[in-house]
Amino acid sequence: MAIDQQRRLQQAAAQAHEAQDQGDHAGEIAAWRRYHLIEDALRDPQELLDEGVALSKVAIDLWLQR
Secondary structure, three states: OOHHHHHHHHHHHHHHHHHHHOOOHHHHHHHHHHHHHHHHHOOOHHHHHHHHHHHHHHHHHHHHOO
16 A cells, blocks of 8 residues: 555544544544545455446345335
């Protein structure tokens, strides 16, 4: 992992923990969302695509079962 990306992950996690300590739920959620977006940016694009396709198939199956 690139040093810059690792620093950004640590920064987002620190912001989430700080918001949690202050009782700022919206800030905490936003910081964790940012953390996960940074993590996802580091993932293999094919892996992300495969995961998206699998989730779409599950959504279609659930919709058809209603």
